[in-house]
Every structure is written in structure tokens, then in C-alpha cells.
Amino acid sequence: MNMISPIFTDVGALADIPRLGARCVKTAMGDIAIFRTADDRVFALRDQCPHKHGPLSQGIVHGTSVTCPLHAWVISLETGEVEGPDDGCTKRFSVKLENGRVLLAVAP
Known part of the structure; x- marks a missing residue:
């Protein structure tokens, strides 16, 4: 089985996102919200609530x-x-931290 590995792009420093906050990243796939929890975990979701499309990053x-x-x-x-x-439901995206940088999977 041949799995295609995601391509990660550096979208900024973790320090640029406040704890319990978010940052919006504009991509070819649309706006993606990057969230930082109180314990410095990061998550990425389409920046659009499934209800009335509110900006989740806000x-x-x-x-x-x-x-x-x-x-x-x-x-x-x-x-x-x-x-x-x-x-x-809103779409999730793969995101990870490396050396204080936030990396977002934007493809495939």
C-alpha cells in the first residue's frame, strides 16, 4: 500500500498565536484557523462554522x-x-509543531 505523505508548510511561530487563541491562514483551499490551547497544543480547522459559516478563528x-x-x-x-x-462538522487539517514553528498540511 502506497501512502502519500502530506506536505507541511511553515505558517508561523507558535509564539505568534496567543494561548487560547487562533490565527487565520489564507490558503488555496480557503481560510484555515490555527488554534492554540492553554497547554500549547495546536489544531487546524476550516475557518467556518458548519451552522451559519461564522469565523471560528474569532x-x-x-x-x-x-x-x-x-x-x-x-x-x-x-x-x-x-x-x-x-x-x-467542519473540516480538520493536519498541523504539527517543530522547533517552535507551526506546520500546516496543505497538500495532498
Whole structure:
């Protein structure tokens, strides 16, 4: 089985994203929100709530979730799934940290 490895692109320093905050990265695939948790983990989601397309990068990060700024839907940073009682999902992207830099998988 031949697996294609993702291509990671440096999108900035972890220090540039506040703890419990986010940064929006514009890509050919659309805007992607990079989130930083209180314990310095990073997650990446399409910067669009599945409800009314609110900008998740402007939401409130708590634990491993983000609350959409428009209608308070709560989305898991780990899965992209909306947490009950609502239903929906936003696309996740692979992201990792290397030497204090945030690397985002933008292809394939």
C-alpha cells in the first residue's frame, strides 16, 4: 500500500498565536484557523462554522473546543465535530509543531 505523505508548510511561530487563541491562514483551499490551547497544543480547522459559516478563528477557545462567535455552537478542535445538542462538522487539517514553528498540511 502506497501512502502519500502530506506536505507541511511553515505558517508561523507558535509564539505568534496567543494561548487560547487562533490565527487565520489564507490558503488555496480557503481560510484555515490555527488554534492554540492553554497547554500549547495546536489544531487546524476550516475557518467556518458548519451552522451559519461564522469565523471560528474569532471564537472563544476553551479546553480542546472553540465556541463560534455568531451563535455559540461549540466545535471540537480534535475532530471538527459540533458538540451536542447541535449537529454538524467542519473540516480538520493536519498541523504539527517543530522547533517552535507551526506546520500546516496543505497538500495532498
